[in-house]
Amino acid sequence: xxxxxxxxxxxxxxxxxxxxxxxxxxxxxxxxxxxxxxxxxxxxxxxxxxxxxxxxxxxxxxxxxxxxxxxxxxxxxxxxxxxxxxxxxxxxxxxxxxxxxxxxxxxxxxxxxxxxxxxxxxxxx
Numbered sequence: 097x098x099x100x101x102x103x104x105x106x107x108x109x110x111x112x113x114x115x116x117x118x119x120x121x122x123x124x125x126x127x128x129x130x131x132x133x134x135x136x137x138x139x140x141x142x143x144x145x146x147x148x149x150x151x152x153x154x155x156x157x158x159x160x161x162x163x164x165x166x167x168x169x170x171x172x173x174x175x176x177x178x179x180x181x182x183x184x185x186x187x188x189x190x191x192x193x194x195x196x197x198x199x200x201x202x203x204x205x206x207x208x209x210x211x212x213x214x215x216x217x218x219x220x221x
Contacts, residue, residue, distance in 0.1 A: 098122045098210040100192050105215030108182055112219070116177040118192030118212055123173065129198035130175040132166060133205055134188035134217075141191070143203035145177060155201050160186075182219045189214040 104116040118130065131146040145166040146155045154166050165178040175192060193208035202208070 100212035102192050102212040102215040105217045107218045110219055110221050112182050113180045118175045120173045125196045127198050129195040131193045132177045134190045136188040141205045148198050184219045184221045187219045190217050
């Protein structure tokens with residue numbers, strides 16, 4: 097079955113950078129996408145970024161555009177989220193997720209079928 101394992105979250109100062117990784121295994125779909133979401137305490141899970149595995153097409157939330165970059169390594173079956181110029185409001189648990197059909201751009205959590213366990217990112221001011 098599909099397994100997603102995130103890593104890379106930690107405590108960082110505002111203005112700093114982090115790179116999150118999500119290693120995928122058991123993926124057998126022909127055309128799929130990977131996404132990053134985040135959830136802060138007391139808030140709903142929100143879309144951060146998405147990449148279509150085959151074409152590499154990317155989509156970003158307005159709140160992270162220009163600061164975050166999503167990428168993938170096909171050989172390692174890993175998706176990355178490079179986060180620069182971090183702000184305290186970026187503090188959240190970050191989750192990677194897999195959309196097994198990828199027929200259109202999807203930004204709602206309910207549209208992704210598989211999820212990792214999450215990794216905590218804390219940005220101090």
